[in-house]
Amino acid sequence: MWQRKQTIxxxxxxxxxxxxxxxxxxxxxxxxxxxxxAGVTALFSFITIFFFKNRQLQKSLCKLGMLLTVAWxxxxxxxxxxxxxxxxxxxxxxxxxxxxxxxVYSLAIKGIKFDENLLKSMDRIRTIAIMMAxxxxxxxxCGSSEEPNEGDTKTIEVGDAKIDLVYVAPGNFRMGATxxxxxxxxxxxxxxxxxxxxxxxxxxxxxxxxELWDEVMDNNPSDIKQYAGKDDxxxxxxxxxxxxxxxxxxxxxxxxxxKFRLPTxxxxxxxxxxxxxxxxxQYSGSKYLDRVACYRATSSxxxxxxxxxxxxxxxxxxxxxxxxxxxxxxxxxxxxxVEIDPCVKIGDAMEHVARGGSFISTTTECRTASREKYxxxxxxxxxxxxxAMDK
Numbered sequence: 512m513w514q515r516k517q518t519i520x521x522x523x524x525x526x527x528x529x530x531x532x533x534x535x536x537x538x539x540x541x542x543x544x545x546x547x548x549a550g551v552t553a554l555f556s557f558i559t560i561f562f563f564k565n566r567q568l569q570k571s572l573c574k575l576g577m578l579l580t581v582a583w584x585x586x587x588x589x590x591x592x593x594x595x596x597x598x599x600x601x602x603x604x605x606x607x608x609x610x611x612x613x614x615v616y617s618l619a620i621k622g623i624k625f626d627e628n629l630l631k632s633m634d635r636i637r638t639i640a641i642m643m644a645x646x647x648x649x650x651x652x653c654g655s656s657e658e659p660n661e662g663d664t665k666t667i668e669v670g671d672a673k674i675d676l677v678y679v680a681p682g683n684f685r686m687g688a689t690x691x692x693x694x695x696x697x698x699x700x701x702x703x704x705x706x707x708x709x710x711x712x713x714x715x716x717x718x719x720x721x722e723l724w725d726e727v728m729d730n731n732p733s734d735i736k737q738y739a740g741k742d743d744x745x746x747x748x749x750x751x752x753x754x755x756x757x758x759x760x761x762x763x764x765x766x767x768x769x770k771f772r773l774p775t776x777x778x779x780x781x782x783x784x785x786x787x788x789x790x791x792x793q794y795s796g797s798k799y800l801d802r803v804a805c806y807r808a809t810s811s812x813x814x815x816x817x818x819x820x821x822x823x824x825x826x827x828x829x830x831x832x833x834x835x836x837x838x839x840x841x842x843x844x845x846x847x848x849v850e851i852d853p854c855v856k857i858g859d860a861m862e863h864v865a866r867g868g869s870f871i872s873t874t875t876e877c878r879t880a881s882r883e884k885y886x887x888x889x890x891x892x893x894x895x896x897x898x899a900m901d902k
């Protein structure tokens with residue numbers, strides 16, 4: 512009887528860790544490592560079933576499987592505590608799965624015993640196990656192919672213009688005036704706080720160009736349309752209000768059949784930080800603003816065509832300087848709480864947020880955490896937009 516129970520225990524571990532491997536987002540180094548460890552543990556548990564005649568080998572294999580499960584828990588806790596949440600820990604419900612698997616593994620080790628009378632029933636159990644494993648493998652392969660990988664790009668043609676987009680996977684980060692953000696505004700950028708983005712999204716690799724705006728709106732409100740003495744449609748569109756930006760994304764969505772919108776403020780900053788990979792940098796992709804931005808010292812008093820400067824870790828450009836970018840949120844001071852998919856949209860806003868600084872901004876105004884606030888009817892040569900799109 513123990514042998515049958517022990518086999519069932521191992522099947523349960525296989526299913527638990529296999530489902531965990533399937534649930535984990537296959538994006539970024541952390542997600543791939545956690546998914547791989549869970550998948551290997553599931554496979555390891557499944558293989559252990561076939562060694563039921565050798566009790567010592569089966570015990571050894573079960574103990575190694577337990578070590579893999581402990582490794583998953585340890586790596587998950589490390590990433591949650593030190594990498595994402597910076598000294599705090601929040602339980603992700605699926606993280607309880609390995610704890611249950613450890614308990615079941617313990618029961619399996621306790622119950623390992625060979626019984627000649629169970630050989631036939633064991634054969635049936637093995638057949639069922641193979642069928643279950645095959646089905647699980649098919650589910651994993653189908654599910655993973657639908658999820659874009661972080662940093663994937665795609666281009667959408669809109670008449671003669673185009674939109675280059677970068678995929679940003681779900682993740683956690685610390686938003687606001689973190690340690691590297693020297694010269695921050697205490698009123699608008701503090702307190703720094705933890706943010707969790709639970710949904711992946713696409714975001715424009717550059718600001719919206721005058722060419723794209725004209726293609727959608729049949730006008731070009733920009734005051735500056737030339738660069739180096741020539742008309743240049745790849746200059747960022749400018750001189751638009753927040754209300755204009757909302758009208759633009761509605762028309763663009765209708766024209767393309769996609770769900771375009773402005774990024775939320777949290778999505779904008781997470782992407783500017785290279786999906787959390789640039790906490791140690793003051794700007795998006797570099798600690799030297801000259802390398803990544805058209806700003807007061809490099810602009811010669813005019814915006815530059817989009818995409819000319821060095822990208823960040825997601826291959827995104829112009830997150831600092833060139834033109835400030837409207838985001839979806841109303842302006843509100845930060846709170847010292849954990850925010851999940853934050854977007855401030857309460858009634859008619861007196862002020863909306865723009866991010867990134869412009870071609871006349873200082874180094875302080877171009878920092879990744881820097882915030883600007885304007886009335887929804889405000890427009891200036893320094894303000895444009897960047898697109899976001901739901902997955």
